[in-house]
Structure formats: structure tokens, C-alpha cells
Amino acid sequence: SLAGTLTLTNAADSFSGVASGTGGLTIAGGSETLTGANSYTGGTTIASGAGLNLSGSVAGNVADNGTLTLDGGTVGGAVTDSGALTVTGNGGTVGSLAGSGVGTLGGTLTLTNAADTFSGTLAGNGGLAITGGSETLTGANSYTGGTTIASGAGLNLSGSVAGNVADNGALTLDGGAVGGTVTDNGALTVTGNGGSAGSLAGSGAG
Secondary structure (H helix, E strand, O other): OEOOEEEEOOEOOEEOOOOOEOOEEEEOOEEEEEOOEEOOOOOEEEOOOOEEEEOOEEOOOEEEOOEEEEOOOEEEEEEEEOOEEEEOOOOEEEEEEEEOOEEEEOOEEEEOOEOOEEOOEEEOOOEEEEOOEEEEEOOEEOOOOOEEEOOOOEEEEOOEEOOOEEEOOEEEEOOOEEEEEEEEOOEEEEOOOOOEEEEEEEOOEO
């Protein structure tokens, strides 16, 4: 049980147990793998040059200044990506995404409670699914797997996405660009800054 912060200075192992409590975890060096369902609420910090491989879960926020790899893993809180984020073909789930780092999507990154702005870039052949909350993307994102907005969820786009967007919730183009087709079965809003898309399909409201 963590009542304070546990700091790993030279991480090189896999922990399959469960860390609980109100404390947090800092990975200051090396790379650690967590495969269990960890419930500690104090948050996780990854230092520059360090790494966390997550096939299990952590309950709180993750401050990623190094490398975070989601290999089917789940972050209950927000990921602030100021380093590198990798999502494998097994996908990954986070509450929300903030920061200005880089991301590589090999599978689908799912946001369950989006509430932040991500100004970095997401690349790769994976996709983005927003199942709850509202996310803002301001960068030039080149991932090709497409973007899905669930009913009740939202995407505010002043940056760009390369692929298709399936909008079952609310898509707002605020000077933003969609390289592929927008299938609007929810609500589409274009602000005074305009917006562009490859093509428009669906039966929603615009």
C-alpha cells in the first residue's frame, strides 16, 4: 500500500501485483512494466528517459515526460503526454489526453472522460475513439485509423486529423481539417474560423 510516493530509480522489471493507497509512483530511471489492476490514487510520473509499459491499469493521472506504452492498458485519469506515447495493436484506454508530446497509435486509443486539449501529434495506423467527454486537438495528427465520436461525446478540432471521422456525438471544426470523410450521424458545427473535410456523409445535423 502506498501512503507516499514510491520512486523507482533503475526500473527493469515487471510487477503483476496490485499497488493501492493514496500515494503515487515515480519512475525516475529505467523502464517498468505493470500488468495488474493498480488502484493507488496519487498519480504516476515518468521522468525524461524513463518508461512505463502498461498492460494492466492505474487509477489516477499519468504525467509522461518519458515513454508511456499502452499495451492493452488502462489509465483511469488523464495522461499528460510531454514525452512519447505508444499504443500497441492491443489498444489502450485513458480518461483524457493533454500535453504537447508525440504519440504513435498501433491500435485504438480510447478516451473515456475527455476534458483536455492535446497540442502534440498522433501518428501511426491506429485510431482514436472518444467515448465520453469532449477532447480538443490542435496539432497536425497523421494517424490513419480514423476517429470515432460516440453519442454524448465531442471533438473540438482546430488542428487536423488525416483519416475519416465517424461522428455520432458532436464534432466542432474551429479552423480544423479532416483529411478523410466526415460521417455525421450526430451534430456538426463549423465556427467562424471555418473548417474542411474530404467529403461529407451521414444523416445528422450540421
